[in-house]
Amino acid sequence: MDKALFIAMTGAKHNMLAQTNRANNLANLSTTGFRADFEQSRSMGVYYGDGQPTRAYALTESPRSEFTPGPMITTNNPLDVAIHGEGFFAVQASDGTEAYTRAGNFAVDATGMLRTANGLPVLGDGGPINIPENKKVNVGSDGIISIVGQDQGPEAMVEVGRLKLVNPAITAIEKGDDGLFRQRDGLNAPVAAEVQVRGGMLEGSNVNAVDEFTQILSLARQYEMQVKVMKSAEENSAASAQLLQMS
Structure with a gap:
């Protein structure tokens, strides 16, 4: 169960970081010459010796800026x-x-x-x-x-x-x-x-307000999904502990 718990935890963490980035873009919607920032994360396999990875954590990569000219x-x-x-x-x-x-x-x-x-x-x-x-x-x-x-x-x-x-x-x-x-x-x-x-x-700023708001909603849904996985891991761990006590 620790694998599912920590995998979901890293996913939720990077969803929060991505939301912070998008919120900063929205906050600078009226900032002169502002360049919107991208956020990006990917899976990173964890290896113990040769063979296939035992699990895959979320990893944030270096964000980049959008250089499309503003109005x-x-x-x-x-x-x-x-x-x-x-x-x-x-x-x-x-x-x-x-x-x-x-x-x-x-x-x-x-x-x-x-x-x-x-x-x-x-x-x-x-x-x-x-x-x-x-x-x-x-x-x-x-x-x-x-x-x-x-x-x-x-x-x-x-x-x-x-x-x-x-x-x-x-x-x-x-x-x-x-x-x-x-x-x-x-x-x-x-x-x-x-x-x-x-x-x-x-x-003006090159931030697209509609796109940023849509991305924030999507990231919020992803965060909720990660939290549900962590909750399921906790419930399974509790059930396993009960079975061990009965035996």
Whole structure:
């Protein structure tokens, strides 16, 4: 009976982990640039010497993210920037490392530094980007940031920085607990000149609410089934103990 009990226990455990993943996707339905995460589990045979496995436990594999582009939302805010097609913005994570995101809802702080909505510095070709006080700011399709200074005319637009746009292979990056992507080898991705952006727009989350909710219901049913198997194993164990007492 211990085999059935522990097999069902591992299945229930990974059903719960999968539900957590799906619930996180739903919670980020309105998060700018969010990439939905997949969950995956498989059976892993337990071997004792040669021959066939004695049992098969559930095992969670490394989850991956869905990189299908999200919907484009027009905001007309000059500091809102969306990547058109593939690519990422480079930002400085809280631990000082370079990381990548699709969220382009930027803002300028009191010191003039360009930051993400989470307060992380946005990186340019030479480090964090600073934008002086201005009357107008514009982000070109190539990521070049230009401004019209105070008391200046539109003909006086000058370049003050350029967003670092990268395009690493999706198989070479992984999402961290902070929601940012990093290269698996720990190196910084090179600038990708082919990446294009759209100013005054944001990319929405690519989470499909109907699909996520359906998956949560399916996982709940699977969890109930695993619990029933554990209950049956407990009842069979109790019946076996009664038979031994009678003998």
